[in-house]
Amino acid sequence: MNRAKKKKTDWKHWLPFYLMGVPGFIYLLINNYLPLAGLQIAFKQFNYRDGMWGSKWNDFENFTYLLGSDDIKIILRNTILYNLVFIVVGMVLGVAVAILLNEVKNKIAKQFYQTVILLPYLMSMVIVAYLAYAYLAPESGMINGILSALGMDKIDFYRESKFWPFILLFINQWKTIGFGMILYYSSLVGISKDYYEAAMLDGASKWQQIRYITLPLLKPTIITLLILNCGNIMRSDFGLFYQVPQNSGMLYSVTDTIDTYVYRMLMINNDIGVSSAAGFIQSIVGFVLVLTVNAIIRKLDKDNALF
Amino acid sequence: MKSRDEKRWGIASHLILIILSLLALLPFILLIVASFTDNATAVTEGYSYFPSKWSLDAFVYIGRNAAMIFRAYGITILVTVIGTALGLIITTLYAYMLSKKRLPGRTALTIFVVITMLFNGGLVPTYIVYASIFHIRNTIWALIIPSLLMNGFNVILVKNYFENSIPAELYESARIDGAGELFIFARIALPLSKPILATVGLLMGIAYWNDWQNGMYYLDDASLYSIQNILNQINQNISYLASSGVSGVSMVDLPTTTIRMAIAFVGILPILIAYPFFQKNFAKGITMGSVKG
Known part of the structure; x- marks a missing residue:
């Protein structure tokens, strides 16, 4: 009786x-959970009239078709390889630029570099x-303007797939390097000055300080971010792969990703x-990867685990 | 006294960061110069930092077609304001609920959010839910509701702020004074959370301003296009400009080579102007959002 009464007041409070x-x-519920329930349409012969619940099951026909095509190999390869390269290169450049930024003592200069290098990250x-088109356009692009001024043949970038792995890597880094810089810089400034002062008294060079103080102390952050990024390896940056190559069919072999x-x-x-x-494959593999990655981080460094 | 080693590092750092700054800026400068280049010059010589002939033609054509641009800007601003405001409200309310440590069912309600951060249905089911269950296609809501309104990361960020940065005694003493929960939320929690609300609001605002995907998925009706959708449309197909009503101008006469750049310039101008003012908050948001909450 008493307990029931207490419970009642509780609910009113909450x-x-x-x-x-x-x-x-x-x-x-609508934006995230309904679509999860909607993953079932991968096993259905979907039509809009019957909707996602009413459409008929068609066993694994969609998958048999997809897995039998060459497309799946290409999109899996592109998605995973690009992500791996982006993650590694992004990490190296991000750490390097953050260390350089930390060397800049002039506050105004530091602020300026930070602002400007982060600008591309802000753009859609x-x-x-x-x-990219201003440089790469077949006729009017700046690169082709220079090539033809030098009497060389123009390059039709939007039809030549061999250049795109480099172009995409460059643009990805161009856009995200400011992000990486800020990220690593924020954990750099947390390192106590005492370490460096002690090292300088011992006559350590700048390079030695970076090698033996900065990098080891950054290691947990670097590893955590690397692993976290690997959890998203099935997700590609749709905008980068769709917008920048102008959705050109000639380039699909090197620009087509799952998304x-x-x-x-x-x-x-x-x-x-x-x-x-x-x-469906993207969602399920992605989910398993995130769980795996989280389990690994949990073992290494509990504080950084997502859950 | 600076050692030689230190000086050398200082100079090298400046040098490399100046190069990186230039790399970041040069494409924007090319875009701006290209939009002021004479069309025939751009066609024959290519876009260049030093065009042999300058011209305002591209902007004259855009000026004739200003209604389309203004309309698109109006929609972008409307969507950004409504989306950010609505999103901030529901994010804050949910986060405040989660921040109450003794709330029955708190763990379940937290897991409910965390799952959305781990597991994602992807484009196909999301599209079908919005298009065939909620009939969102070709309405302004298509630009506001899907994907952008609220996300788990922001909820956790705000929740942590409520938990860690507002002393529990403040709540207690207000309660002792007989204040109701809504009063406490509105008069104590919210005013003290301005920094996090500003940061999360900024991130949401940028996401809305930059979004082109919702428009591409859910809109056929060009009258609802935001500025990003117009840019997307022109990028896919430059003749969109002619077909979308530059009155009395045939495709042949359009200075398409430079107009393309000019329209992109008009598209980014506001953000270039505003950026220096919110740059600090933006950088702060990045550091907060990336380290988990």
Whole structure:
């Protein structure tokens, strides 16, 4: 009796809080959980009339079709390889630039570099595609302008796949290096000055200080970020691979990733079966990777684990 | 006294950072110069930092078509303001609920958010949910609701701020004074959380301002295009400009080579102007968002 009474007053106390959570709860339900339930359409012959619940099951037809095509090999290879290269190069450049930024003692200069180098990160990929076009356009691009002024043949970049792995890597780094710099810089400034002062008294050179103080102390941050990024290795930057190569069909062998493929199959080819199957693989493998990665981080450094 | 070693590092750092700064800026400068280049010059010589002939033609054509640009800007601003405001409200409310340590079911409600950070249905089911269950296509809501309104990372960020940066005694003493929970939330928690709300709001605002994907997925109706959607459309197909009503101008007469750059310039101008003012907050948001909450 007493207990029941206490419980009742409790609920009344908590009610306003639950009410506060209602809009966010409903949003996540619609935006995140309904699509999760919708993953089932990968196993269905989807049509809009019957919707995602009413459409008929078609066993594994979508998957048999997808796995039998060459597309799946290309998009998996591109997605994973680009991500690996982006992660490693991004880490090396990010750490290097953060260390250099830390060497700059003039506050105004430091602020200036930070602001300018972060600018590309702020731009949408549509804008980046325009900037790339200014250099790469077949007739009017700056590179071709220079080539023809030198009497050399023009290069039709949007039809020549061999250049794109480098172009995409360059643009990816150009856009994200400011992000990496800020990230690593913020953990650099946390390192106590005492270490460096002691090292200088011992006559250590700058290089030795970086090698034996900065890098070892950055190691936990670096490892955590590397592993976390590996959890997202199945997700590609849709904008980079769709906008920047101008969705050029001649380049698909080196620019098509899971995300661009899913988009194209869904919206252009209207092949919901194949695109939902590719999306399903991406979601499930991605989920397993995130869990694995989190388990690894948990072992290494509990504080940095996501859950 | 600086050692020689230290001096050398100082100079090298400046040098490399200046080069990187130039690399970051040069594409924007080329875009701006290209938009002021004479069209025929751009066609024959290519875009260049030093065009032999300058011209305002591209902007004259854009000026004739200003209605389209203004409309798109109006939509971008509307979507950014409504989306950020709504998103900030539901994020803050949910985060505040989670910040109450003794709330029954708190763990389950937290896991409910964390799962959304780990597991993602992807484009196909998301598109079908919004297009065929909620019929969001070709409405302004298509630019506001899908994906962008609220995300788990922001909820956790705000929740942690409520937990760690506002002393529990403040809540207690207000409660003893007989203040209701809503009053406490509005008059104590919110005012003390301005820094985190500003940062999260800025990140949301930038996401809305830059978004082109929702428009590409859910809009056929060009009258709802944001500035990013217009840029996307022109990038896919330069003839979109002619077809979208530059009155009385045929495609042949359009200075397409430079107009493309000019329109992109108009598209980024506001953000270039505003950036220095929010740069610090933006950098802060990045560091907070990336280290988990």
